[in-house]
Amino acid sequence: MRSARRRAPDPEGRAGGRSGTAARVRRRETAVRAAFLAPAGVFLLLFLGPPLADNVTTSLRDTTAVAALGDEAPFTGLDNHLRLFASEEFRRAAATTALYTAGSLAAQFTAGLALALFFHRRFPLGRSVRALMLLPWLMPLVATGTVWRWMLDADDGVVNEVLRALHLVPAGVPWLTGTHEALWSVVLVNTWVGIPFDTALLYAGLQAIPPQVHEAARLDGxxxxxxxxxxxxxxxxxxxxxxLVLGAVYTLRAPDVVLVLTGGGPAGATRTLAALAHEQAYAQFDVGRAAATGNVLLLVSLAAALLHLRAVRRARHL
Known part of the structure; x- marks a missing residue:
């Protein structure tokens, strides 16, 4: 009688209990993620939010040297952005920025990956050599650019002296004054600065790969x-x-190498968007248009980061 009175199992109840437990686990995981992200969010809101808002506000006003003498720069809406997109110097600077960024990223990543693979092997004094590799990245960019400007000087630079001594060129190469050579010279210097950073991160990624995976593959031939x-x-x-994303963002926003080596010349051949924004603000005193150029750089950097996150998310679901 007792066994007959027992209730039959309720599969729906069990399913409901399991779904409720899974929901609680998901809520707990979401709360933990939010707790970890909260300090970074507060930092970004306090220290990056006000300058970003001020840059956007400035780009919407006619903030020039003449307007700054008054009480407040007049509101012009998107006029700064429209004038920027319609200008020939912006289109040329955008094309130069694309070549400069693509060339720098390709060279930095290729050399950094090769060096990371090389340092992944154990050899005497490996740690000391890796530490010395960081010197180009740790040096101030102004000092780095000054040294390279002296080395690439067309008349007395050490690079041309060596090339002439080896009878590779009859005369000095205009590394920084030629309209075709200047851009690739700037790419070379920026590559030299960025190689240690790429090497360090890629080496850390190689160190994180379990050695058992490689050993098993070698055993399989x-x-x-x-x-x-x-x-x-x-x-x-x-x-x-x-x-690649960090390298792209850094190359897009940093005008130091360009300004120290060539100042954006000759004839605008090395004027990137970051250098153009610097020129608009401090040479032309058109701060509103410089802020609009900064907004363009910010949107391009944000788009690169979002594309990377989307690619990572898609790779996880494959």
Whole structure:
């Protein structure tokens, strides 16, 4: 009788209990993520929010040297942005920025990956050499640009002296004064500055790969090329994405190398958007248009970061 009175199991109740537990777990995970993100969010809101809002406000006003003499610069809406997009110097600077960024990223990443793979092997004094590799990145950009400007001087630069001594060129190459050579010279210097950063991050990514994975692949007969193609590179791809995004953002926003080496010349051949914003603000005293150029750089950097996050999310679901 007792066994007959027992109730039959309720599968829907069990399912409801499991779904309720899963919902509580998801809420707990969301709360933990929010707790970890809260300090960063507060920092961004307090220290980056006001300058960003001020830059947007400035770009919507006719903030020039003449207007600054009055009480308040007149509100002009999107006039600064429209004048910026209609100008020939903006289109040329945008094209120069694309070439400058693409060339720098390709060279930095290729050299950084090669050096990271080299330092991943153990050899005597490896740590000391890795520490010395960071010197170009740790040096102030003004000092770096000044030294390279002296080295690339067309008349007395050490680079041209060596090339002439080796009979590779009959006369000095106008590294910084030629309209075709100047841009690639600036790319070279920016690559030299960025290689240590890429090497350090890619080396850390290689160190995070479990050695057992490579050992198992070698036991299966994988050579160096298949090992890198099918094992190392897929596991290193998330780190590589971060390196490329950070390199792109840094190259887009930093005008130091360009300003010290060429000042944006000759004839605007090396004027990037960051250098153009600097020129608009401090040479033309058109702060409103310089702020509009800064907004363009911010949107491009944000788009690069969002594309990277989307690619990472898509890779996780594959």
């Amino acid at each position: 994988a050579g160096p090329v298949p090992l890198f193609r099918y094992i190392t590179w897929p596991l290193l791809r998330p780190t590589a994405g971060v390196v």
